[in-house]
Every structure is written in structure tokens, then in C-alpha cells.
Amino acid sequence: xxxxxxxxxxxxxxxxxxxLDSLLPRIAEVAALARETRQLLFIARGTSxxxxxxxxxxxxxxxxxxxxxxxxxxxxxxxxxxxLEGVLAVALSQSxxxxxxxxxxxxxxxxxxxxxxxxxxxxxxPLAQGADLALCTEAGEEKAVPATKTYTTQLAALAVLALGLxxxxxxxxxxxxxxxxxxxxxxxxxxxxxxxxxxxxxxVVVSGRGLAFSTALETALKLKEACxxxxxxxxxxxxLHGPIAVVDEDTPAILIAAGEGPTLPGTIALAERVTGAGAxxxxxxxxxxxxxxxxxxLNGPDLPEWVSPxxxxxxxxxxxEALARRLGIxxxxxxxxxxxxxxx
Amino acid sequence: xxxxxxxxxxxxxxxxxxxLDSLLPRIAEVAALARETRQLLFIARGTSxxxxxxxxxxxxxxxxxxxxxxxxxxxxxxxxxxxLEGVLAVALSQSxxxxxxxxxxxxxxxxxxxxxxxxxxxxxxPLAQGADLALCTEAGEEKAVPATKTYTTQLAALAVLALGLxxxxxxxxxxxxxxxxxxxxxxxxxxxxxxxxxxxxxxVVVSGRGLAFSTALETALKLKEACxxxxxxxxxxxxLHGPIAVVDEDTPAILIAAGEGPTLPGTIALAERVTGAGAxxxxxxxxxxxxxxxxxxLNGPDLPEWVSPxxxxxxxxxxxEALARRLGIxxxxxxxxxxxxxxx
Numbered sequence: 173x174x175x176x177x178x179x180x181x182x183x184x185x186x187x188x189x190x191x192l193d194s195l196l197p198r199i200a201e202v203a204a205l206a207r208e209t210r211q212l213l214f215i216a217r218g219t220s221x222x223x224x225x226x227x228x229x230x231x232x233x234x235x236x237x238x239x240x241x242x243x244x245x246x247x248x249x250x251x252x253x254x255x256l257e258g259v260l261a262v263a264l265s266q267s268x269x270x271x272x273x274x275x276x277x278x279x280x281x282x283x284x285x286x287x288x289x290x291x292x293x294x295x296x297x298p299l300a301q302g303a304d305l306a307l308c309t310e311a312g313e314e315k316a317v318p319a320t321k322t323y324t325t326q327l328a329a330l331a332v333l334a335l336g337l338x339x340x341x342x343x344x345x346x347x348x349x350x351x352x353x354x355x356x357x358x359x360x361x362x363x364x365x366x367x368x369x370x371x372x373x374x375x376v377v378v379s380g381r382g383l384a385f386s387t388a389l390e391t392a393l394k395l396k397e398a399c400x401x402x403x404x405x406x407x408x409x410x411x412l413h414g415p416i417a418v419v420d421e422d423t424p425a426i427l428i429a430a431g432e433g434p435t436l437p438g439t440i441a442l443a444e445r446v447t448g449a450g451a452x453x454x455x456x457x458x459x460x461x462x463x464x465x466x467x468x469x470l471n472g473p474d475l476p477e478w479v480s481p482x483x484x485x486x487x488x489x490x491x492x493e494a495l496a497r498r499l500g501i502x503x504x505x506x507x508x509x510x511x512x513x514x515x516x
Numbered sequence: 517x518x519x520x521x522x523x524x525x526x527x528x529x530x531x532x533x534x535x536l537d538s539l540l541p542r543i544a545e546v547a548a549l550a551r552e553t554r555q556l557l558f559i560a561r562g563t564s565x566x567x568x569x570x571x572x573x574x575x576x577x578x579x580x581x582x583x584x585x586x587x588x589x590x591x592x593x594x595x596x597x598x599x600l601e602g603v604l605a606v607a608l609s610q611s612x613x614x615x616x617x618x619x620x621x622x623x624x625x626x627x628x629x630x631x632x633x634x635x636x637x638x639x640x641x642p643l644a645q646g647a648d649l650a651l652c653t654e655a656g657e658e659k660a661v662p663a664t665k666t667y668t669t670q671l672a673a674l675a676v677l678a679l680g681l682x683x684x685x686x687x688x689x690x691x692x693x694x695x696x697x698x699x700x701x702x703x704x705x706x707x708x709x710x711x712x713x714x715x716x717x718x719x720v721v722v723s724g725r726g727l728a729f730s731t732a733l734e735t736a737l738k739l740k741e742a743c744x745x746x747x748x749x750x751x752x753x754x755x756l757h758g759p760i761a762v763v764d765e766d767t768p769a770i771l772i773a774a775g776e777g778p779t780l781p782g783t784i785a786l787a788e789r790v791t792g793a794g795a796x797x798x799x800x801x802x803x804x805x806x807x808x809x810x811x812x813x814l815n816g817p818d819l820p821e822w823v824s825p826x827x828x829x830x831x832x833x834x835x836x837e838a839l840a841r842r843l844g845i846x847x848x849x850x851x852x853x854x855x856x857x858x859x860x
Contacts, residue, residue, distance in 0.1 A: 217753055237599060243573060245753070255554060375719055385587075402748065402762060
């Protein structure tokens with residue numbers, strides 16, 4: 173029997189095509205808001221916050237604008253007034269109904285920001301209604317609790333946002349994404365070996381640098397949510413800066429990189445360091461260089477670095493779904509979680 | 517035999533007094549830079565990055581200025597140019613010699629930012645030399661690998677920074693900090709029970725909200741570094757948004773809150789939820805309310821919320837030192853770590 177999660181992983185190529193078809197014609201609207209602002213503030217929680225990390229790195233690396241990840245409690249708990257003149261606040265919520273995010277968006281507007289909503293909840297959702305501009309993703313209804321297609325379509329919306337901000341990239345790279353994701357689903361690489369390598373381990377460290385850091389955080393969150401693994405998402409630098417101590421024979425590492433770009437050599441070196449210390453390092457993406465250095469590897473997408481996170485998460489989704497089943501957990505409904513979480 | 521780490525924990529009251537005596541007279545210099553800027557950018561890694569999280573929440577909650585945690589790889593790996601006009605960049609490094617931080621500080625200046633250095637490396641360190649204003653902490657030499665007194669004195673420097681930014685607080689609260697820390701060291705509360713509760717567990721979730729989030733991240737980092745625990749530092753909201761699934765009989769929670777302030781009720785409710793689910797919740801601070809809701813509790817400082825993180829980390833330091841010894845690890849020299857880490 174196919175799980176809902178596995179089915180929704182498979183729906184991503186179509187969801188990405190529909191979302192790009194809907195949002196690419198709206199670049200001029202983003203550009204108009206961009207002209208009124210000089211920097212970005214991303215407002216999100218959970219999976220959407222991991223998408224925001226992609227938006228943050230993409231904005232800074234490719235558009236020259238400063239980008240900040242908001243601390244929602246400043247708005248909702250401290251109720252502080254912060255000067256947000258010249259700020260474009262981008263709020264992300266799959267449902268468009270998470271109260272904390274809707275409230276923080278309203279706070280940003282009251283503090284002087286222009287607002288963009290990225291949501292799968294449609295134009296009538298509170299988040300879309302509260303924004304100057306709503307970029308609605310076309311993922312369709314998502315039934316499994318672990319978010320998959322709503323996450324990758326958020327990334328697509330963020331890539332469109334970056335084009336509206338004048339990113340120094342080739343826009344046609346986006347057209348290649350749905351097919352690249354399709355190919356990954358058909359041939360994920362050595363999935364069985366990685367599932368067996370993680371089964372029975374209490375924890376795992378998941379690391380990636382720059383644009384791939386968002387993928388590391390989201391892969392770790394999926395493994396925590398649906399496999400109850402002590403999965404620690406860490407940037408490459410923060411892993412070296414301390415917690416490398418936790419990597420050992422009981423705690424493998426998952427290391428993620430695009431197939432090209434400036435973060436790849438460091439990720440390969442980290443894989444060599446982990447395996448040299450006697451621990452297992454599982455590669456995700458990173459081409460033959462990372463696959464060779466790793467204990468076993470999952471394929472990454474054949475895409476330029478700036479859009480690679482749209483595909484790089486897919487191996488982690490497939491891994492989570494397969495590992496949950498291997499551990500006797502129903503990935504569609506892990507304990508302790510609901511589809512729409514209210515935090516306050 | 518007393519470990520170096522335990523001795524340096526005990527040196528914190530004197531280190532805090534010396535640092536405050538040295539830095540409080542320099543508020544006017546901070547204020548002059550503040551007038552030329554409108555927002556903050558914190559540049560740090562590892563323990564210093566956890567201090568920056570305190571600086572970030574304090575700045576936004578009490579000064580009305582937007583604060584961003586920098587992604588150093590934008591400077592060092594992507595070498596992107598970002599518009600930082602009107603930004604006050606605050607770089608933190610205990611040694612003042614971590615190349616990635618020194619390089620990111622230089623990048624911020626080249627991008628148009630004004631710069632402040634917070635370091636224990638003295639005025640001749642590269643970080644201090646590269647800044648418009650250097651706030652040098654007076655922790656003295658730190659010999660144990662896990663940072664303790666260099667961390668709390670960084671927090672003191674950040675509190676002074678906030679005063680220079682015009683924070684809406686009572687400056688004399690800072691004078692109470694060294695004695696409050698002294699009292700915590702003398703009477704940490706139920707340390708033995710928490711050490712026994714964590715011994716043999718593979719992982720722990722550490723959570724705190726708002727200003728106490730910095731303490732949660734730093735407590736988790738200490739437990740990862742020196743006890744090899746799968747310690748996951750999560751904000752209150754992110755814990756509810758997903759990974760609450762990982763809390764179970766094998767994975768207790770450490771919940772941290774100031775003795776007063778708007779985050780306390782939610783933290784008490786979270787403790788009740790965790791114990792209600794059959795897992796252990798260990799309280800740090802939060803007064804009798806959190807202690808009553810928790811399985812066992814460590815005392816927090818008797819301080820107003822805005823300065824409470826300067827004391828709230830002390831129970832976590834004592835716990836780390838005692839748990840490491842209990843597990844047969846030398847807390848002064850955990851595996852895989854050096855005192856000055858270079859990430860590139």
C-alpha cells in the first residue's frame with residue numbers, strides 16, 4: 173500500500189509546474205514592491221521557516237539585499253514596536269491560517285513594512301488577505317502530516333520572488349526543475365543502504381552550507397517529525413565549531429550539497445573527516461565527488477545551485493517516508509502533530 | 517579534584533564585575549554609533565552566536581531596532597555584496613581571531629556598515645582592530661574548552677550595547693547580576709536529580725522562548741560538546757510546530773524561563789504538556805511556577821527578564837560539568853574540539 177506521504181512526494185513535479193505557471197507572470201508585481209523597499213524580513217515557523225532560510229540565502233547571495241528571519245515572539249509575546257520602514261516582509265504559512273504568522277504579518281505592516289504572503293491556503297486565506305501581494309502556491313490539498321509538496325512549491329514561490337527582486341540568475345533554470353524532481357523520484361540512488369544505515373540509530377547530524385543549509389534543516393525536521401530521530405540540523409561551520417563531538421559510530425551524518433557551487437568542496441572535505449573518524453557519512457547530491465567521499469549516497473538534482481534546493485529535499489523526503497515504514501511508524505500521521513499548528 | 521571548567525564557572529561573578537566596570541563608562545561611545553545607524557547585524561558562530569541571539573532579542577524587544585543574525589557564508593563563500601548602509605554590525609568572537617568572523621566583519625564594513633567588536637581577545641586582536649568600536653570583555657584567560665565566563669561576559673557587553681542603543685530598561689539592574697550569579701553557583705537547586713535523569717539518555721530537547729531562547733541554544737550546545745548528548749535546542753514555538761514528537765521516556769526536555777516576563781506562562785504550560793505525555797521535564801529558572809510543573813528543577817537568577825540570561829545559563833553550565841564527570845568524560849577537553857576553531 174502506498175502511503176499518502178509517498179503519493180504526495182510523487183505529485184511534486186505537477187505541483188511545481190502548476191505553481192511556476194501561476195507565479196512566473198507575476199514577477200512585475202514583485203518588482204514594483206521591491207522598488208519601494210530595500211531589504212527583506214521573512215516570517216515563518218517550522219517547515220515554512222526552513223523554506224524561509226532558502227529565501228534568505230538566495231536574497232543575500234543573488235540580489236544584494238539584506239534578509240532577516242523574524243522572531244515572531246517579538247510581535248506576539250513582547251508586542252514591541254520595531255522600525256520596519258523600507259522592509260519587504262514575506263510571510264509563509266502553508267495553510268495561511270497559522271495565527272502566530274498572521275499576527276506577526278499584521279505587526280510588520282503596522283511597523284511600516286510592505287507585505288507579501290506565500291501560502292497554499294488560497295487568496296481568501298487570512299495571510300493572503302492581509303498582504304499587499306499574495307503569491308499562492310498550487311500544491312493542491314496535502315493530506316499527510318509531514319509537508320512535502322507544500323514545501324517545494326514554497327521554494328518555487330521564493331525563487332520567483334528573487335526574480336522580482338532582480339536576482340543575478342538565469343530565470344529559465346526554473347523551467348528545468350519539475351523534470352529534475354521527477355528524475356530524482358524515479359531514481360533516488362542508494363536509498364535502501366541509507367535507510368538500513370539509519371535504522372536503529374538514536375540520532376543523526378544533518379549538515380549543509382549556504383543555500384543547502386535550508387535543505388539540511390528541513391531534512392532534519394522531517395526525520396524528527398516522522399521517524400522520532402534525534403536529528404540535529406547544523407550548518408557546516410557550526411558543526412565544525414563544536415558539535416562535531418556528537419558524530420560517532422552511533423550518530424551518522426547526512427551531508428547535503430548542490431552538484432556545483434562554492435559550498436561543494438567544503439562538504440566533500442567534511443564527509444572525508446566524518447568517515448575518517450570512523451562514523452558514517454551519507455551524501456545527498458554533491459555529484460560524484462560527494463558520493464565517492466560518502467559511505468552511501470542519494471542522488472541530487474541536475475540543476476544550477478540557486479534552484480537546487482527545490483530538488484535537494486526530495487531524497488530526504490523519500491528517506492523519511494521509507495525509514496518511518498522501516499521503523500513501524502505510519503509516516504502519514506506521526507504522534508503529537510496536527511496539520512495546522514497554533515502556537516499561541 | 518576540581519575541573520578547570522568548574523573553576524571557571526566559579527570565576528564568573530568576578531569576571532562579570534570586571535567587564536561591567538570596564539564597559540559601562542563606554543555607553544556614550546555606543547550611543548554615538550547608534551545615531552549614525554538604524555538597525556543591527558550580529559556576526560558570530562558557535563557559543564558567540566548563542567550570545568548574539570540574546571543581543572538580537574534584546575535589541576528588538578527593548579530598542580525598537582531591527583536585528584539580523586548574519587549568515588557568514590554570504591561573505592566568505594559566496595562573496596556577495598549586500599547593501600549595509602545604516603547598519604551597525606556587531607561581531608563577536610571570544611578569541612578575536614576566528615578568521616571567518618574577522619573576514620565577515622571586514623565584508624560588513626566594505627558593504628557600508630559601522631562596526632562594533634565584542635571580544636575577550638583584547639584591543640590588539642584582529643577583531644578589535646577591525647572595528648569602529650571595540651568592547652573588550654574582562655573574563656581573563658579561559659582554559660577549559662567549553663566556554664563559560666567568556667560567554668556570560670559577552671552577554672554583559674551586549675547588555676551594555678543595548679543601553680547605548682537607548683533600551684527601555686533600568687540600567688541599575690545590571691549591577692545586581694554578579695551577586696545573583698554567585699548565589700546560583702552556591703545553590704543550583706536539584707542538580708543531582710537532573711544529572712541522574714539525563715545520565716544514560718541518548719538525547720534531550722532544550723527549549724526556551726524570547727530572551728531565554730539564547731539560553732536554550734547555549735545549554736544544548738554545552739551538552740552536545742561536553743556530554744556528547746543529542747541535545748536539540750528549539751524555540752518553544754518550533755517545538756510545538758513539529759518535533760514535540762521526539763519528546764518521550766528516552767528523551768526528556770529541559771525548559772528554561774526567566775522568573776518573570778511574558779514567556780513564563782507558556783513555558784509552564786509546555787512543562788505540563790511534556791510531563792502529561794509521560795516524559796520528564798526539567799525546569800531551569802521560571803520561579804516556583806515552573807519548578808512545580810517540572811519533574812525536577814534548577815534555580816534561576818533573581819533578576820528582571822532583560823538581564824536574566826546572564827544568570828540563566830549558569831545552571832546549564834553546572835549541569836554540563838557534572839553530567840560529563842558522571843559519564844566519565846573530562847569536561848575540560850572533550851573530543852574533537854580546539855579552543856579556537858577556524859571554519860575555513
